[in-house]
Amino acid sequence: MDDGGDSRRDLAAGFDSKEYCLSDRDIVEVVRTEYVYTRPPPWSDTLPTIHVITPTYSRPVQKAELTRLANTLLHVPNLHWILVEDSQRRTPLITRLLRDTGLNYTHLNVETPRNYKLRGDMRDPRIPRGTMQRNLALRWLRETFNKNSSQPGIVYFADDDNTYSLELFEEMRSTRKVSVWPVAFVGGLRYESPKVNAAGKVYGWKTVFDPHRPFAIDMAGVAVNLRLILQRSQAYFKLRGVKGGYQESSLLRELVTLNDLEPKAANCTKILVWHTRTEKPVLVNEGKKGFTDPNVEI
Amino acid sequence: MRLKLKNIFLLYLVVSVLGLLCALLQLGQPCACPPAPGAERSRGGARGGAQALPTIYVVTPTYARPVQKAELVRLSQTLLHVPALHWLVVEDAAAPSALVGGLLASSGVPHTHLHAPTPPERRPRPGDPPWVRARGAEQRNRALRWLRDTRTPRDGGVVYFADDDNTYSVRIFEEMRSTRLVSVWPVGLVGGLRFEGPVVSGGRVVGFHTGWRPERPFPLDMAAFAVALPLLLARPGARFDPQAERGFLESSFLGGLVTPQQLEPKAKNCTEVLVWHTRTERPKLRQEEQLQRQGRGSDPRIEV
Numbered sequence: 001m002d003d004g005g006d007s008r009r010d011l012a013a014g015f016d017s018k019e020y021c022l023s024d025r026d027i028v029e030v031v032r033t034e035y036v037y038t039r040p041p042p043w044s045d046t047l048p049t050i051h052v053i054t055p056t057y058s059r060p061v062q063k064a065e066l067t068r069l070a071n072t073l074l075h076v077p078n079l080h081w082i083l084v085e086d087s088q089r090r091t092p093l094i095t096r097l098l099r100d101t102g103l104n105y106t107h108l109n110v111e112t113p114r115n116y117k118l119r120g121d122m123r124d125p126r127i128p129r130g131t132m133q134r135n136l137a138l139r140w141l142r143e144t145f146n147k148n149s150s151q152p153g154i155v156y157f158a159d160d161d162n163t164y165s166l167e168l169f170e171e172m173r174s175t176r177k178v179s180v181w182p183v184a185f186v187g188g189l190r191y192e193s194p195k196v197n198a199a200g201k202v203y204g205w206k207t208v209f210d211p212h213r214p215f216a217i218d219m220a221g222v223a224v225n226l227r228l229i230l231q232r233s234q235a236y237f238k239l240r241g242v243k244g245g246y247q248e249s250s251l252l253r254e255l256v257t258l259n260d261l262e263p264k265a266a267n268c269t270k271i272l273v274w275h276t277r278t279e280k281p282v283l284v285n286e287g288k289k290g291f292t293d294p295n296v297e298i
Numbered sequence: 299m300r301l302k303l304k305n306i307f308l309l310y311l312v313v314s315v316l317g318l319l320c321a322l323l324q325l326g327q328p329c330a331c332p333p334a335p336g337a338e339r340s341r342g343g344a345r346g347g348a349q350a351l352p353t354i355y356v357v358t359p360t361y362a363r364p365v366q367k368a369e370l371v372r373l374s375q376t377l378l379h380v381p382a383l384h385w386l387v388v389e390d391a392a393a394p395s396a397l398v399g400g401l402l403a404s405s406g407v408p409h410t411h412l413h414a415p416t417p418p419e420r421r422p423r424p425g426d427p428p429w430v431r432a433r434g435a436e437q438r439n440r441a442l443r444w445l446r447d448t449r450t451p452r453d454g455g456v457v458y459f460a461d462d463d464n465t466y467s468v469r470i471f472e473e474m475r476s477t478r479l480v481s482v483w484p485v486g487l488v489g490g491l492r493f494e495g496p497v498v499s500g501g502r503v504v505g506f507h508t509g510w511r512p513e514r515p516f517p518l519d520m521a522a523f524a525v526a527l528p529l530l531l532a533r534p535g536a537r538f539d540p541q542a543e544r545g546f547l548e549s550s551f552l553g554g555l556v557t558p559q560q561l562e563p564k565a566k567n568c569t570e571v572l573v574w575h576t577r578t579e580r581p582k583l584r585q586e587e588q589l590q591r592q593g594r595g596s597d598p599r600i601e602v
Contacts, residue, residue: 037468038379060487064465064574071376071468163368166375182600185364188585190596208585271602274368279577285490285509292507298486298493298571 039102041077048152055133057086065160070101076169084133085109110136135236153226157219168272171264172223178256181265183221184274202261214249351382353455359437361390369462374405380471385409388437414440435540455527459520470572473564474524480556483565485519488575503561515549
């Protein structure tokens with residue numbers, strides 16, 4: 001990474017000193033348009049790209065969540081962020097946020113139909129949040145990248161409220177088909193983890209909640225090689241009729257068998273991702289008509 | 299003239315000498331406009347940050363609970379973007395822990411690892427609801443003591459109290475770098491409002507926009523202000539009062555430093571929200587607790 005900051009003092013000899021002596025106000029103006037708060041590491045020709053798919057929806061903590069997630073992603077080389085809004089149109093808030101991060105990104109949107117969002121039905125349980133958005137990202141990848149292209153890539157589903165260590169992204173970069181690792185704070189446990197035998201193969205799942213699911217693992221514990229996504233072009237998350245906890249299985253069983261899973265994070269003994277959840281803020285003092293200026297974006 | 303290599307060299311030599319002469323003539327010429335503080339363009343990253351920038355001392359009290367490591371990891375990832383930053387992490391503990399020590403060591407953020415235990419009478423008791431927490435006064439005061447012991451007014455710099463569960467944009471750190479006494483800005487998702495913040499008119503703080511206890515001398519959240527280090531050092535008595543009533547901790551500290559009229563508004567005259575008072579849910583660990591009662595809990599050597 002290039003460490004040298006360049007400042008006005010580095011300008012070449014021979015530069016007229018008068019050009020330095022703008023008024024203070026002018027200097028501040030120039031600095032404000034030039035100031036770069038963050039930028040990602042330089043793109044490398046040799047690293048596989050990590051395509052991070054994040055569904056997101058509007059609520060008071062949305063901007064905060066995406067801000068801190070972006071601050072994380074900005075440290076990861078060759079990262080492509082696919083942010084998919086659950087909305088009818090791409091919103092100005094997200095458009096501006098993405099642009100200001102400096103990240104390499106794609107901004108998509110698809111609105112989950114209202115009856116799926118609200119209604120809980122015995123025969124047809126509510127679609128888990130984010131499903132349509134993740135599927136749209138998968139479709140975008142298949143429409144954008146050629147199955148035969150040699151552009152190596154990894155696909156990772158990262159929800160906007162989890163916490164990710166930087167080490168995690170480097171672990172997943174070597175995924176050949178599907179790699180897995182433990183996830184903290186899911187299933188009522190400190191962590192859920194794949195079970196790995198002495199030969200380094202996954203043979204089961206260390207969970208309390210339904211450990212006999214085909215893939216008893218949280219979304220945040222899996223990464224898939226892009227080539228596999230492109231080859232199995234009909235593999236999507238199932239929208240309807242999926243029992244709680246089976247979402248991940250609905251996609252993964254179309255991509256890989258248990259035997260082919262690659263355990264990461266020191267044979268699944270290290271925690272590199274946490275399923276954190278953010279409290280819903282109590283906005284009780286806004287009252288019915290709103291107290292704060294609605295033009296101030298939060 | 300034929301384009302011979304010799305001529306090209308000659309031309310290059312002449313231009314260089316002319317340039318050198320111009321530079322030599324510039325030397326010693328007074329420039330009437332020193333760059334404004336923070337005027338240097340600088341890249342993020344703790345390594346290689348411009349040394350001329352005033353250091354931001356970020357004080358983070360922290361305490362052991364399941365999400366502690368996750369909170370500190372994601373906070374460190376934000377801080378890693380800010381040049382000339384020194385992180386003072388103060389554990390509410392009798393001794394520094396390996397978890398926090400290891401995390402800090404691998405974070406890449408310049409730091410100092412301190413600890414200060416909250417006295418038993420001020421700790422949350424077993425029957426207390428989940429939202430009752432120790433106030434962090436002792437830990438923040440410990441950081442103030444470190445600053446007073448190790449820094450001089452000539453060091454310059456700015457002190458910011460950043461709790462480990464809030465969310466910070468990188469921009470807020472650049473806003474606070476130019477603090478002369480105490481600077482302020484709005485904070486999102488606090489005080490029962492979308493945001494709470496100073497009211498600014500004519501570039502000065504003339505009031506406070508808040509929905510909770512507006513009679514507080516400084517109705518501000520801990521994340522809403524930063525203090526210039528020279529001011530702090532000039533007021534050796536300024537500290538957080540552990541006995542202060544709920545919501546008055548900030549006032550107990552700021553009251554010893556400035557009047558509300560002296561506050562410097564940042565973030566476009568306090569119209570932009572660049573920091574949010576997010577709170578993290580306590581994770582549901584019911585199955586873990588059940589297993590532990592049966593003697594089959596998860597491996598405690600695996601750090602979460």
